[in-house]
Amino acid sequence: MLAVPVELDGKIGLPARTPVSGRVSSVRPVGMGLRRDRAYLDIEITSIRPAGSESIPVIARVVAVENAREKAGKTGRIMGAVAADVPQVFFTLRTYQLPVLSPFPDPIRLLRLGVFPFFPQPEIRLPRGTDLWVRLAEPVKVPEARVKAPASVAVDAARLPKQVSSTKGKPADVVNLAFVGSQEELDEAFERSGWDRAHEPNWRTAFHTVRNVFAQRYDPYQPMSRMKLHGRVADRQYQRGLNTYSKRHHLRVWKTEEELGGRPVWVAAATHDIGIRYLWKRFHFTHAIDPKIDVERAKVAADLAFSGCVEDSELRAREFPGVLRNAEGARMETDGGVLALRLKPCEFDRVGSVAELAQAYKWKMPFWKKMLQRQVLIVRNDFVRLNVLWNGGRLAKRAVLALGKRDHRNPAETMIMPRTRWSPGTENVWSTSTASTAASPAGITASLSIENAPLLE
Numbered sequence: 001m002l003a004v005p006v007e008l009d010g011k012i013g014l015p016a017r018t019p020v021s022g023r024v025s026s027v028r029p030v031g032m033g034l035r036r037d038r039a040y041l042d043i044e045i046t047s048i049r050p051a052g053s054e055s056i057p058v059i060a061r062v063v064a065v066e067n068a069r070e071k072a073g074k075t076g077r078i079m080g081a082v083a084a085d086v087p088q089v090f091f092t093l094r095t096y097q098l099p100v101l102s103p104f105p106d107p108i109r110l111l112r113l114g115v116f117p118f119f120p121q122p123e124i125r126l127p128r129g130t131d132l133w134v135r136l137a138e139p140v141k142v143p144e145a146r147v148k149a150p151a152s153v154a155v156d157a158a159r160l161p162k163q164v165s166s167t168k169g170k171p172a173d174v175v176n177l178a179f180v181g182s183q184e185e186l187d188e189a190f191e192r193s194g195w196d197r198a199h200e201p202n203w204r205t206a207f208h209t210v211r212n213v214f215a216q217r218y219d220p221y222q223p224m225s226r227m228k229l230h231g232r233v234a235d236r237q238y239q240r241g242l243n244t245y246s247k248r249h250h251l252r253v254w255k256t257e258e259e260l261g262g263r264p265v266w267v268a269a270a271t272h273d274i275g276i277r278y279l280w281k282r283f284h285f286t287h288a289i290d291p292k293i294d295v296e297r298a299k300v301a302a303d304l305a306f307s308g309c310v311e312d313s314e315l316r317a318r319e320f321p322g323v324l325r326n327a328e329g330a331r332m333e334t335d336g337g338v339l340a341l342r343l344k345p346c347e348f349d350r351v352g353s354v355a356e357l358a359q360a361y362k363w364k365m366p367f368w369k370k371m372l373q374r375q376v377l378i379v380r381n382d383f384v385r386l387n388v389l390w391n392g393g394r395l396a397k398r399a400v401l402a403l404g405k406r407d408h409r410n411p412a413e414t415m416i417m418p419r420t421r422w423s424p425g426t427e428n429v430w431s432t433s434t435a436s437t438a439a440s441p442a443g444i445t446a447s448l449s450i451e452n453a454p455l456l457e
Contacts, residue, residue: 001016001017001018001019001020002014002015002017002018003016003131003302003303003306004016004302004306011146013142013143014048014050014142015051016302016305016306017306017348018048018049018050018051019048019049020045020047020048020049020058021045021046021047021048021049022043022044022045022046022047023043023044023046024041024042024043024044025042025043025044026040026041026077027039027040027041027042028040029123029124030080030122030123030377031373032369032372032373032376033122033373033376033377033380034376037082037083037084037377037380037381037384038079038080038081038082038083038122039079039080039122039123039124040077040078040079040080040124041070041077041080041126042076042077042078043062043076043078043132045059045060045061045062045134046058048140048142050142050143052143053142053143056140056141056142058136058138059136059137059138060134060135060136060137061075061076061134061135061137062076062077062078062132062133062134063076063133063134064132064133065126065130065131065132065133065242066130066131066132066133066242067131067218067240067241067242067243067244067247067248067249068130068242068243068244068247069081069216069243070124070243072133078124080123080124081120081122081216082381083119083120083122083216083377084377084380085381118211118214118215119214119215119374120215120216121215121217121243121360121361121362121363122373122377125243125360125361126360127352127356127357127360128351128352128356129194129350129351129352129356129357130242130352131242151312151313152312152314153178153180153260153312153313153314153316153340153342154260155178155258155260155265155314155316155338155340156258156316157178157316157317157318157338157340158318159258160175160178160256160258160267160318160338161175161229161230161267162175162318162320163175163269164227164228164252164254164269165227165228165229165327166225166226166227166228166327167226167227167228168327170327171324171326171327172269172326172327173227173269173270173271173293173326173332174269174293174320174324174332174334175229175267175268176268176269176270176293176294176296176297176334176338176339177251177267177268177269177270177297177300177301177338177339177340177341178265178266178267178268178316178338178339179253179265179266179267179268179340179341179343180260180261180263180265180340180341180342180343181263181264181266181343181344182263182264182343183255183264185309185343185344185345186236186253186266186343187236188309188345188346189304189307189309189310189343189346190238190304192307192309192346192348192349193240193303193304193306193307193309193350194240194303194351194352195238195239195240195249195303196220196238196239196240196354197221197236197237197238198221198222198223198224198238198239198250199221199222200223201223205221205222205223208221208222209222209223209245212245213245215361216243216245217243217244217245218241218242218244218245218248218357219245220239220240220241220354220357222239222241222245222248224237224239224250224252227252227269229254229267232254234252234253234254235253235255235266236252236253236266237250237251237252237253238250238251238253239251240303242357243357243360243361246273246276246287247272247273247274247275248272248273249270249272249273249296249300250270250271250272250273251268251269251270251271251296251300252268252269253266253267253268254266254267254268260342267338268300270296270297270299270300271289271290271296271332272290272293272295272296272299273287273288273289274287274288274289274290275287275288275401276288276401277403286328288330289326289330289332291330291331291332291333292333293332293333293334294334294335294337297339298339300339301313301339304341304343306348307347307348308344308346308348309343309344309345309346309347310341310342310343311342311343311344312341312342313339313340313341313342314339314340315337315338315339315340316337316338316339316340317335317336317337318336318337318338319336320334320336320337321336322334322335322336
């Protein structure tokens with residue numbers, strides 16, 4: 001299903017939840033790692049079915065899997081991550097062999113890595129609720145677009161705070177969202193939209209964080225750093241990710257003293273974590289954010305609207321500098337507006353669940369076979385990458401990323417474009433729900449979210 005409506009000139013051509021069909025054309029698993037060390041998946045999108053009309057043939061390819069370890073190639077093939085490409089493998093390279101062109105693995109190192117408790121799932125597994133970005137290769141004509149109904153949410157943006165602060169009082173994230181509704185409506189809206197509440201930091205969450213870094217997995221309850229508004233920590237913290245610690249959508253919410261129609265007004269600061277960077281001045285790692293924070297603002301609104309939790313929405317303008325930096329020096333670009341959403345009881349159930357997300361990380365093989373697979377993948381990784389040429393380039397790449405000189409974003413994720421929520425059904429048929437446009441030009445990008453299938457492997 002399309003997760004975001006497709007709009008042209010203020011008109012809605014394809015509304016959210018428009019069914020999209022396709023098929024899985026090719027699957028190449030890792031298996032035991034003898035033939036390949038990364039999995040491949042090909043998905044063909046074949047048609048869109050607007051409401052009240054026949055299916056329309058389309059030609060499209062996947063350009064990104066949102067918040068995923070996997071990447072999409074130029075042909076649309078989804079490429080899995082290299083399981084042995086993890087910190088415990090990279091940082092246990094034999095330093096005395098780095099300048100040597102030696103392809104032979106170290107038996108002691110292999111034994112140490114073999115008993116290491118955490119290792120990533122090498123296969124591609126896309127649970128329900130996965131968002132895929134797809135790009136049309138040819139123009140598509142759809143039924144006549146309807147005019148977008150005007151909406152008004154009379155929140156006084158001038159009275160709302162502009163920026164939250166770090167625990168040390170430094171200006172941090174920008175307040176870019178406002179919600180009108182009760183606390184119950186707020187919690188329901190995000191839960192139905194696939195967002196989860198972050199846990200408070202403690203020894204247990206610290207252990208989970210270490211596990212997730214080494215196992216390259218996402219924790220739906222991953223804690224967030226504390227930020228304050230008028231001296232108060234956030235009343236609510238929500239986040240949404242897929243299968244990696246380094247990427248997630250997240251926001252912090254505060255209740256204000258303002259009311260609209262007798263209902264409380266909440267404000268939020270939303271950003272998109274797109275990678276990991278190293279802060280040289282503070283000597284620690286942190287998440288890198290997408291500087292285009294207006295894209296994340298639109299993402300939050302689209303997710304809540306997809307679940308039928310939004311009655312009205314309106315972008316309220318205010319005076320604000322276009323470019324600024326947060327407490328960690330990360331660049332943020334914004335038009336300064338606050339997107340106000342009036343909430344209502346949600347119409348649709350959540351797509352996917354935390355239990356299905358956890359299931360995607362599990363191996364479907366005996367323990368001894370899993371250990372053998374791990375050793376094969378590590379040995380293969382050593383033969384291919386344990387040499388001065390590979391590691392020289394690897395260290396240079398990591399240095400560039402740590403210095404923040406590289407844009408971590410996938411090109412598809414930087415555009416305020418419609419998203420599609422794909423849901424593979426039986427017999428490899430995928431149906432997507434997205435908002436449509438009257439005429440979708442070639443090259444338009446949409447994001448799909450997986451639904452109606454427990455797991456794709």
